[in-house]
Amino acid sequence: xxxxxxxxxxxxxxxxxxxxxxxxxxxxxxxxxxxxxxxxxxxxxxxxxxxxxxxxxxxxxxxxxxxxxxxxxxxxxxxxxxxxxxxxxxxxxxxxxxxxxxxxxxxxxxxxxxxxxxxxxxxxxxxxxxxxxxxxxxxxxxxxxxxxxxxxxxxxxxxxxxxxxxxxxxxxxxxxxxxxxxxxxxxxxxxxxxxxxxxxxxxxxxxxxxxxxxxxxxxxxxxxxxxxxxxxxxxxxxxxxxxxxxxxxxxxxxxxxxxxxxxxxxxxxxxxxxxxxxxxxxxxxxxxxxxxxxxxxxxxxxxxxxxxxxxxxxxxxxxxxxxxxxxxxxxxxxx
Amino acid sequence: xxxxxxxxxxxxxxxxxxxxxxxxxxxxxxxxxxxxxxxxxxxxxxxxxxxxxxxxxxxxxxxxxxxxxxxxxxxxxxxxxxxxxxxxxxxxxxxxxxxxxxxxxxxxxxxxxxxxxxxxxxxxxxxxxxxxxxxxxxxxxxxxxxxxxxxxxxxxxxxxxxxxxxxxxxxxxxxxxxxxxxxxxxxxx
Numbered sequence: 001x002x003x004x005x006x007x008x009x010x011x012x013x014x015x016x017x018x019x020x021x022x023x024x025x026x027x028x029x030x031x032x033x034x035x036x037x038x039x040x041x042x043x044x045x046x047x048x049x050x051x052x053x054x055x056x057x058x059x060x061x062x063x064x065x066x067x068x069x070x071x072x073x074x075x076x077x078x079x080x081x082x083x084x085x086x087x088x089x090x091x092x093x094x095x096x097x098x099x100x101x102x103x104x105x106x107x108x109x110x111x112x113x114x115x116x117x118x119x120x121x122x123x124x125x126x127x128x129x130x131x132x133x134x135x136x137x138x139x140x141x142x143x144x145x146x147x148x149x150x151x152x153x154x155x156x157x158x159x160x161x162x163x164x165x166x167x168x169x170x171x172x173x174x175x176x177x178x179x180x181x182x183x184x185x186x187x188x189x190x191x192x193x194x195x196x197x198x199x200x201x202x203x204x205x206x207x208x209x210x211x212x213x214x215x216x217x218x219x220x221x222x223x224x225x226x227x228x229x230x231x232x233x234x235x236x237x238x239x240x241x242x243x244x245x246x247x248x249x250x251x252x253x254x255x256x257x258x259x260x261x262x263x264x265x266x267x268x269x270x271x272x273x274x275x276x277x278x279x280x281x282x283x284x285x286x287x288x289x290x291x292x293x294x295x296x297x298x299x300x301x302x303x304x305x306x307x308x309x310x311x312x313x314x315x316x317x318x319x320x321x322x323x324x325x326x327x328x329x330x331x332x333x334x335x
Numbered sequence: 336x337x338x339x340x341x342x343x344x345x346x347x348x349x350x351x352x353x354x355x356x357x358x359x360x361x362x363x364x365x366x367x368x369x370x371x372x373x374x375x376x377x378x379x380x381x382x383x384x385x386x387x388x389x390x391x392x393x394x395x396x397x398x399x400x401x402x403x404x405x406x407x408x409x410x411x412x413x414x415x416x417x418x419x420x421x422x423x424x425x426x427x428x429x430x431x432x433x434x435x436x437x438x439x440x441x442x443x444x445x446x447x448x449x450x451x452x453x454x455x456x457x458x459x460x461x462x463x464x465x466x467x468x469x470x471x472x473x474x475x476x477x478x479x480x481x482x483x484x485x486x487x488x489x490x491x492x493x494x495x496x497x498x499x500x501x502x503x504x505x506x507x508x509x510x511x512x513x514x515x516x517x518x519x520x521x522x523x524x
Contacts, residue, residue: 040390040391040392040394041390041391041392041393041394041395042395042398043394043395043397043398043410043432044389044390044394044432047389047427047432051424051427075420130395131395131398131399132398132399132402133402158374158396158399159395159396159398159399160395160396161392161393161394161395161396163392164369164370164392164393167370173372305402306403
């Protein structure tokens with residue numbers, strides 16, 4: 001095999017398995033030449049997959065599910081056979097707001113009081129996530145419900161692309177957001193954000209990004225080779241000292257300071273370190289698409305995004321999350 | 336030209352020449368900056384269509400608006416098939432993405448995408464033309480400089496210097512400007 005493959009990604013910490021596989025020559029080991037292509041938005045990345053501008057992409061797990069549920073029209077046949085990571089998102093509040101609220105558990109109670117007090121005013125409390133079908137949206141809603149705040153009636157929810165969230169926070173268009181790293185740590189570093197929760201502590205299914213592709217390409221030898229190469233990269237990233245090496249690659253690729261990427265990769269987003277041990281995201285041991293997570297995500301879309309009920313959710317999940325292709329890739333000989 | 340006088344277009348990002356082209360096409364155009372509150376802008380203007388650079392990160396906000404209500408403009412790539420799909424693909428490749436609300440007629444949608452495409456293509460061809468002119472100007476300067484060197488060094492007239500340069504290029508099977516560049520490089524050392 002000597003395929004040339006184009007992979008799309010969004011410049012985020014959890015795209016690291018793609019960069020690591022490239023640096024470790026794992027793609028080459030599987031006979032692949034890979035070109036990595038940064039994308040500016042999830043909408044653009046989805047379109048690039050649909051029109052064949054990229055062969056596969058680091059993608060929100062909700063996108064192939066939404067495609068199979070028919071949200072993107074009849075021709076949108078996307079699926080995934082590899083989970084790239086579990087967890088990695090966090091919820092950040094505007095720092096002066098977090099500081100005005102009383103500390104600890106009391107802080108969350110006073111946030112609820114504030115939400116209810118301002119609910120019917122000209123500017124209700126406002127939060128942002130990153131895409132209509134992203135897990136970030138559902139994590140944010142879950143966190144709000146835990147505070148006894150109704151996400152549909154007590155607050156306003158927006159979608160703001162991560163590169164613009166810090167500015168939106170500063171200009172008070174929003175009071176907080178749920179995004180992936182490095183954007184939480186960057187807001188903390190800029191002195192405008194305080195991290196108050198992470199996806200690991202919310203207790204929800206972890207599947208975050210997947211390797212999405214068109215269904216017609218699932219069984220292509222290059223796709224099977226990609227899965228194996230990326231699985232190896234994910235395994236390699238399991239060790240702390242390897243992550244330390246990879247930190248520099250990530251910093252170089254995303255053009256950011258390693259210190260701003262370190263919390264998301266090696267610890268927890270700055271500010272959460274006191275309350276939470278272990279690292280924020282998991283790359284290895286989770287790579288086979290998990291049908292239960294697909295069902296949960298699809299259910300969240302149905303309940304939270306005012307959609308008509310899907311007629312056959314099991315079939316949608318089966319078409320979108322292809323554990324069978326994952327197994328096929330792992331069985332395929334390396335040469 | 337057919338007018339689409341009742342059709343309000345919201346353009347994200349400042350592209351004055353595109354605004355003019357759309358106005359010429361009969362559309363009513365309002366434009367806002369990428370950093371503005373798009374929720375407020377769409378609620379205020381209730382546009383039938385939104386045009387945005389395909390590479391703008393704000394597209395994810397437009398996707399959210401589209402998911403909130405069918406009243407808001409929907410992404411075109413996902414709506415149309417056949418010939419129109421081909422048109423929106425071409426637009427996307429040229430870096431334009433259109434979101435269109437249910438009420439807009441197919442003819443107006445096509446006109447909108449066509450105006451944007453031809454505007455972008457004109458821009459591309461102008462850019463290519465400019466690059467070409469700049470390159471040929473630079474080459475012209477190189478050749479003139481090389482001729483001066485030859486005239487000075489060999490005490491010949493301009494026509495002879497040019498003939499000499501031409502034979503250098505032909506013998507080496509390189510372009511006239513490359514021959515001039517080589518000659519000037521030698522002169523420099």
